[in-house]
Amino acid sequence: MTKTPIFELDHTTRIENDREILKNVSLVFHPGEFVALLGPSGAGKTTILRLFNGLDSPSAGEIRYRGENILELPITELRRSVGMVFQTPAILAGTVRENLFIFQKWRKDFNATDEELVEHLLRVGLSADDLNREAKSLSGGEKQRLALARTLMNNPNVLLLDEPTSNLDPQLAQRILRRIKKVQEELGLTVIMVSHDHQLAAKFAQRFIILIDGEVVEDGDISVIENPQQPVVRSFLNGAED
Ligand SMILES: Nc1ncnc2c1ncn2[C@@H]1O[C@H](COP(=O)(O)OP(=O)(O)OP(=O)(O)O)[C@@H](O)[C@H]1O
Ligand SMILES: [Mg+2]
Numbered sequence: 404m405t406k407t408p409i410f411e412l413d414h415t416t417r418i419e420n421d422r423e424i425l426k427n428v429s430l431v432f433h434p435g436e437f438v439a440l441l442g443p444s445g446a447g448k449t450t451i452l453r454l455f456n457g458l459d460s461p462s463a464g465e466i467r468y469r470g471e472n473i474l475e476l477p478i479t480e481l482r483r484s485v486g487m488v489f490q491t492p493a494i495l496a497g498t499v500r501e502n503l504f505i506f507q508k509w510r511k512d513f514n515a516t517d518e519e520l521v522e523h524l525l526r527v528g529l530s531a532d533d534l535n536r537e538a539k540s541l542s543g544g545e546k547q548r549l550a551l552a553r554t555l556m557n558n559p560n561v562l563l564l565d566e567p568t569s570n571l572d573p574q575l576a577q578r579i580l581r582r583i584k585k586v587q588e589e590l591g592l593t594v595i596m597v598s599h600d601h602q603l604a605a606k607f608a609q610r611f612i613i614l615i616d617g618e619v620v621e622d623g624d625i626s627v628i629e630n631p632q633q634p635v636v637r638s639f640l641n642g643a644e645d
Pocket of ligand 2 (some may be wrong): 448449450490563
């Protein structure tokens with residue numbers, strides 16, 4: 404029996420200001436995959452994540468989440484199930500504790516003890532002392548980790564990560580990705596991660612998709628980045644390593 408894909412882009416095009424920023428892209432994502440989405444700046448990586456999270460809709464073609472047209476799904480349910488951590492996370496005025504609760508407001512049944520909240524913070528390398536800190540006073544990397552903790556608290560089925568480690572030092576970046584990988588393996592979470600750090604992506608992802616100028620130019624295992632066949636991919640990967 405074949406499993407229903409978790410996400411499908413079916414001949415999807417996205418047009419902004421008369422320009423095709425995603426060009427007739429078809430991709431299938433399977434439950435439990437850890438996929439790295441790579442490509443130069445402006446290639447359309449964030450655009451794909453935004454489409455999956457229902458922040459934008461396709462100009463042509465269809466997007467399906469677990470076999471259903473994404474436009475027909477209740478948006479709050481989609482966003483709970485498909486968690487996204489943005490390149491620049493939205494941190495609201497108030498404490499870390501208040502920020503952790505933001506996504507839970509609409510869930511009347513939700514409650515968490517301080518112990519549970521601290522557990523979520525520890526998972527992303529923050530500490531119990533951070534719970535009552537003003538969230539705006541956190542560093543860039545701490546804000547990213549708070550956003551990640553907040554998203555993981557929703558127990559999503561899919562985690563969309565947009566440059567999740569860009570503000571973190573290499574050691575911390577690896578530590579957090581190891582934790583994400585653990586959750587991915589334990590809970591069968593699907594992870595789609597946009598990253599500029601190919602070496603880091605190579606350590607965690609099983610599948611590598613390279614997007615250039617709104618089109619998929621490669622899609623495969625580690626050989627995509629270790630042994631690139633196309634000159635355009637080679638030059639992107641070499642340039643990005645400088
Ligand atoms: N709202 C918008 N209006 C106009 N153009 C847009 C809009 N959003 C994105 N674009 C353009 O679409 C293209 C793809 O953008 P996208 O943010 O998906 O790129 P990216 O691959 O995530 O790049 P980066 O690595 O720099 O984050 C870019 O050229 C961008 O300028
Ligand atoms: Mg982007």
